[in-house]
Every structure is written in structure tokens, then in C-alpha cells.
Amino acid sequence: MIKNKALLSTCSLVVYTLFPQLTHGQDAQAIGRGFTGVSFTQASSASIYNPALLNHGSKKHGFDFILSNVAVSAYAQKDSIDAFDDFDNNDYFEDLSDALVRLDNLANASEDQFNQDKARLNSVTGIITERLEQLDEKPIAVDASGFASISFSNKNFGISLYTGLNSLKLEVLPDINGCDLEVLNSYTQFITDEIDIDNRIMPINEVGTISCEGSTKQFDITKDGKFTDPSDDKFADGSPLLNTKIQGLAVGIFETGLSLSHGFEIDDYHLSIGITPKIMQIQTLFISHSVKDIEDDLIDIEESYDNDLKKEKSFNMDLGFAFSMLNDHLTLGLAGKNIISKRYHTNLAVEKRKSPSGEIEETGNTFSHSFSLSPQWTTGISYTVSGLTIAADYDLTKREPFFAGFDHQFLSIGLEYNVFNVIALRVGGRLDTFGNISEQLTTGFTLGNRIFHMDLGAQYSEEMASVGFQMGFGF
Numbered sequence: 172m173i174k175n176k177a178l179l180s181t182c183s184l185v186v187y188t189l190f191p192q193l194t195h196g197q198d199a200q201a202i203g204r205g206f207t208g209v210s211f212t213q214a215s216s217a218s219i220y221n222p223a224l225l226n227h228g229s230k231k232h233g234f235d236f237i238l239s240n241v242a243v244s245a246y247a248q249k250d251s252i253d254a255f256d257d258f259d260n261n262d263y264f265e266d267l268s269d270a271l272v273r274l275d276n277l278a279n280a281s282e283d284q285f286n287q288d289k290a291r292l293n294s295v296t297g298i299i300t301e302r303l304e305q306l307d308e309k310p311i312a313v314d315a316s317g318f319a320s321i322s323f324s325n326k327n328f329g330i331s332l333y334t335g336l337n338s339l340k341l342e343v344l345p346d347i348n349g350c351d352l353e354v355l356n357s358y359t360q361f362i363t364d365e366i367d368i369d370n371r372i373m374p375i376n377e378v379g380t381i382s383c384e385g386s387t388k389q390f391d392i393t394k395d396g397k398f399t400d401p402s403d404d405k406f407a408d409g410s411p412l413l414n415t416k417i418q419g420l421a422v423g424i425f426e427t428g429l430s431l432s433h434g435f436e437i438d439d440y441h442l443s444i445g446i447t448p449k450i451m452q453i454q455t456l457f458i459s460h461s462v463k464d465i466e467d468d469l470i471d472i473e474e475s476y477d478n479d480l481k482k483e484k485s486f487n488m489d490l491g492f493a494f495s496m497l498n499d500h501l502t503l504g505l506a507g508k509n510i511i512s513k514r515y516h517t518n519l520a521v522e523k524r525k526s527p528s529g530e531i532e533e534t535g536n537t538f539s540h541s542f543s544l545s546p547q548w549t550t551g552i553s554y555t556v557s558g559l560t561i562a563a564d565y566d567l568t569k570r571e572p573f574f575a576g577f578d579h580q581f582l583s584i585g586l587e588y589n590v591f592n593v594i595a596l597r598v599g600g601r602l603d604t605f606g607n608i609s610e611q612l613t614t615g616f617t618l619g620n621r622i623f624h625m626d627l628g629a630q631y632s633e634e635m636a637s638v639g640f641q642m643g644f645g646f
Contacts, residue, residue, distance in 0.1 A: 197242055197316045197337070199639035202628030203615020204585025205599020207562040209551030210493065210504030211587075214324045215643055216240075218333045218430040221506035221551075222445025223491035225322065225329025226434035227499070231621055232325040235645035237333075239319060242639035244630075246312040251345070254305035263302070264402045266295045271398035274362070275373070289362055296355040303352065303415055306345035310576050315339045318426075329432040329445070337424040337451075342574040346416040350388065353381040354401050354412050361392050373397070416459050420517070420540055420574035423454035428489070440496050447489040455481045457517035457540040469523055469531065481518040487511050487544070504551040509544045516541045542573040558589040569605070577607035585613070592620045597628070609633050621645045 198216040201208040208220030210227075215235035217224040270292040273280075280288065318335030357379040365374070377393040389407045391399045401412045428449030435442045458475050491506045522536040547570065553562035564583040571578050585599030595617035602610045615628030623644040630637040 197240065197318065197639075199240060199242060199615065199626040199628040199641035200587075200595075200597070200617065201585075202242065202630055202637055202639045203597030203599065203613055203626070204560075204562060204587050204628075205564075205583045205601050205613050206581070206630075207551060207553070207564045207583045207585040207599065209491075209506045209549050209564045210502045211551070211553035211555070211560055211562045214329065215320050215322045215331070215645070217322070217324075217329070217432070217445070217491075218320060218331045218428055218447055218489075219318070221491035221493060221504050222329075222331070222430035222447045222489060223432050223443040223493040223506075224504065225324045225331055225430060225432040225445060226326060226443040227441070227493045227495055227502055231645075233323070233646055235320075235322045235324070235621075235643065237318070237320045237641060237643040239317065240335075240639065240641040240643075241317040242315070242628075242637065244312075244314040244635060244637040246310070246635040250305040251309040251311055254302045254345075255311075257298075257302055263295060263299050267292075267299065268400050268402060270295055271358070271400060275397045289366075292362060293359050296359050300352050300355055303345075303347045306415075306417075307347035309345065310574075311343045312576070313341045322430075324432075326436075326441075327434045329430070329434075329443075331430040332428075333430070334427040335425070337426040339421075339423045340573065341419065341421050342572070342576070343417065343419045344574060346418055348414045348416070350381065350383040351413045351415050353383050354379070354390070357381060357392060358398075358401065411461070414461060416461055417464075418459045418540075418574075419457070420542070421454075421456040422542070422573055423452075425452040425454070426450070430489075432491070439498070440494065441499060442495075443491075443493045445491040445493075447491075449487055449489070451485040451487055453483050453485055453515055455515060455517040455540075457520060457538070459520070459522070459538045464523075464525075469525060475520065479518045479520045481516075483515070485513060487513070500555050502553050502555075504553075506549050506551075508547045508549075510546045512543060512545050514541060514543045540574065543571070545571065560587045560589075561585070562587070577605070579603040579605050579607050594618060608635070611635065613637075615639075 197219050198208060201212060212220050212224050214225050215237045270288060273288045274292065316336050316338050318333050320331055320333035322331035361377065373396050374393050375396045378389055379392045380387060380389050390404060390412055404412050406412060426449050428447045430445055430447040432443050432445035456475060456479055460469060487509045488511060489508050490510055493502055493504045495502045517539045519537040519539045522534045522538065523531055524534050525531055546568065548567040549564055550567055551562060551564040553560055562585050566580045569578045569580045580603065581601045582604055583601035585597060587595055587597045589595045597615040599613045600611055609632045611630050611632040613628065613630040617624050617626045619625055626641040628639040
């Protein structure tokens with residue numbers, strides 16, 4: 172069965188869940204102010220949001236360092252967690268098999284025993300059906316990142332070198348097969364309609380017929396006078412009776428980039444253009460197991476990590492533009508991430524099954540997954556006066572999931588108030604204009620100043636939480 176520690180091991184070995192590119196703010200400061208950063212950010216984080224801000228992100232230019240910045244996001248629906256825990260704590264498929272075996276002897280059973288066994292079968296199939304419906308297409312996701320950077324900037328020129336983990340995502344998606352629910356219902360329907368206390372005669376060979384996935388399928392409900400086991404039996408076409416899948420995609424994106432920006436004074440306006448060529452290593456891992464596999468302990472994350480992890484080098488580029496006016500109080504920004512669209516494929520993984528003897532064997536079936544890194548364009552606006560900054564970002568292009576979840580497009584708004592250049596307080600939020608993700612509220616603060624600072628940012632919604640920490644200095 173799937174264990175809580177197995178889930179944690181999955182996250183630590185191959186992380187991420189879940190969800191539409193999770194897009195958590197990589198910069199702890201940006202998390203606190205509603206994930207905004209396209210028109211306003213510190214110079215040392217400009218490479219992450221908009222390289223043009225190397226000339227705009229700090230009124231005091233010079234050298235800036237981020238010693239460490241780490242951020243983690245997690246997404247889950249409560250129904251999914253409850254269903255996973257229930258499968259973890261109970262042997263429902265074993266209970267189903269036991270109930271059917273007990274009913275094989277229905278002719279010799281007492282009336283009370285027959286009624287108890289019948290009720291037990293109805294209860295187990297009902298619980299399994301309910302839990303599968305709870306899990307259906309409700310993803311669980313984790314997203315983590317961490318980077319360090321060194322930057323130099325002035326009004327006309329900026330350069331920044333950063334390296335680290337852009338994103339490490341784990342997306343887990345239960346994919347419930349509708350045929351499974353039909354099969355389970357067929358057993359309970361047969362017991363209800365065909366066998367009662369006065370007619371306890373087991374048909375020698377009873378064939379069940381269901382219609383699902385656009386076709387009609389047949390399978391044996393009884394064979395040689397005994398119930399078949401739906402967790403091990405197959406349809407007439409050779410496919411397994413129960414084929415609900417728990418699938419997981421892990422994507423690690425490691426980046427090293429060099430951002431360059433140049434500023435131009437045009438009358439009372441300031442225009443900056445930035446570019447970030449970057450080398451990327453993309454690591455991918457895709458796993459797919461049936462719910463029965465989970466109970467049979469066929470999930471071996473370490474083995475999958477060793478055998479199926481794929482690593483490939485890639486090159487991409489980010490672009491950024493920033494335009495300031497009103498004595499640099501008002502700034503407009505435009506940033507494009509990964510402007511070279513690329514598609515990636517995971518390694519082929521081999522499906523396995525546990526034989527009746529208990530040995531693990533390969534079925535000969537393979538599976539894989541592909542996804543795209545598409546250009547993501549975001550625009551932003553910010554206004555700063557007397558230590559108070561209000562900023563807003565808007566996604567010009569939709570964000571698509573690697574694997575599980577929904578397309579979405581964010582509108583983000585944040586406030587930052589700097590108190591005597593010693594403490595900065597932040598609040599914000601963002602909403603999905605498609606309505607697929609619940610609204611998110613954020614908060615955070617900075618202790619220290621440009622010479623040395625520590626930052627904390629956090630976000631919370633009904634289904635998603637994020638936290639980020641940063642430490643840096645400058646002169």
C-alpha cells in the first residue's frame with residue numbers, strides 16, 4: 172500500500188504536485204507582495220522576473236548578492252488526501268477478494284452468515300467506488316526552487332549571474348477509469364438481483380457485460396461455480412478489469428543564466444532592455460501505477476529514479492523591457508520567459524505486475540509523457556512614493572500544466588512599505604482570470620537593509636500554500 176513516508180520520499184527524490192506549472196514566486200520578496208516582480212524588484216532578483224530591472228530594481232546601484240533563496244509550494248484538495256489516507260490504512264482490495272471467496276460457499280452458509288457476507292461485499296465495493304470518485308482527476312502537487320546570484324548595476328548598465336534550481340515539480344494525478352466503477356457495480360448488482368436467501372445457487376459461468384469507453388466489454392463474474400476476483404481478472408480482450416491509475420510526473424529545471432541590461436535616457440524617461448541567455452538541464456521522471464499496484468507495494472521510487480530518470484541539456488532565453496517616468500516613480504514592465512518553445516519527452520517506463528505466486532514481472536507494456544516549455548509573457552506596472560510601492564502583474568499568455576490541472580492566467584497585486592530602510596512590510600494577492608484556481612493571499616517582510624537583509628514571504632489559499640526565505644547583502 173501507499174505509505175505516507177512513500178509520498179514524502181517521492182517528493183524528496185523526484186519532486187512535484189501538481190499543478191498548473193505551480194508558478195510559485197521564486198523570490199521571497201515577490202511572494203510577499205502578491206507574486207509581482209515584472210515592474211518592481213531588487214536588482215539581485217531581476218534575472219528571475221525581468222532582466223531589464225537591473226537598471227530599475229534598486230535606486231542604490233552597485234553590487235548585490237543573494238546568498239540563498241529557497242521557496243516551496245504545495246497544492247492538494249482535501250478529498251484527495253482523505254482518499255489516499257483511507258487506501259493507506261485499509262486493505263480494501265483484499266477485503267473485496269475475501270468477501271467474494273466467502274460467498275463462493277453460499278450454499279452451505281447459514282442465513283445470518285449469507286446476509287453478513289452479502290452486506291460486506293456491498294459495503295466494500297461501495298467504499299472503493301466512493302474513494303475512487305474522491306480521487307478522480309484531483310491532483311496533488313509540490314513545487315520547490317532555490318538559487319543564488321551576484322549582480323552589478325548602475326543607471327546605464329547591469330549584469331547578473333545566477334544559478335540554481337528554477338523549479339522542481341512533482342504532479343500526482345489519480346486517473347479513475349470509468350470501467351472500474353461499472354465492474355464493481357456488476358458484482359453487487361449480480362448478488363442483489365440473482366442470489367437471495369431462498370435462491371442460493373451459484374451459476375457455473377456467469378458473464379458480465381458493461382458499456383464504457385465507447386465499447387461493450389465482457390468478463391466472467393463467476394467461473395467454474397466460483398466468483399472471479401476483479402482485482403486480478405481480465406476482460407475478454409485481455410485488459411485488466413480494474414485499471415484506475417495513479418500517475419506522477421517529476422520535472423526538475425536547473426538553470427545558469429547571465430543577464431545583461433542597458434538603460435537609455437530619453438528626455439525625462441528611462442528605458443531599459445534586458446536579455447538572459449541561459450543553459451538549462453531538464454530532468455524528467457514519469458511513473459504510472461494502478462491502485463492495485465499501490466496495495467501490492469509495486470511503487471519503488473528509488474528504482475524508478477535510478478532507471479527511468481532522464482537528463483538533457485537545453486538552451487533558452489528570457490527578454491525584458493522596463494520604462495520609467497515621473498522621476499522614476501512610475502514603471503511599466505514587460506517580460507518574456509523561455510521565449511524559445513521546446514517540447515520534452517520522458518524516458519519509457521516498463522509496466523510491472525505481481526504474479527499469483529507473488530513475484531514481480533514485466534507485462535511488456537511501456538508508458539511515457541511529453542510536455543512543453545512555452546513562452547510566458549507577463550506585463551506589470553508599479554508606482555513608488557514615500558517608501559510605499561503598489562505593483563500589479565498580468566499574464567498575457569495562459570499558463571499550461573505540464574501534466575495535471577487546468578490552464579490559468581493570473582492577475583497579481585501587491586503592496587510594499589519600507590520603514591526607515593530597516594523593515595519592509597508586504598501584502599498582496601492574485602486571482603486566476605479563468606476561475607480555475609482559488610484566490611490567493613500573500614504577506615511577507617524584510618528585516619535589515621541593503622547591506623544585509625533576510626526576507627520571508629508566504630501565501631495561502633484553500634488548496635495551495637507557499638513559503639519563501641531569502642538572505643542577501645549589497646554595497
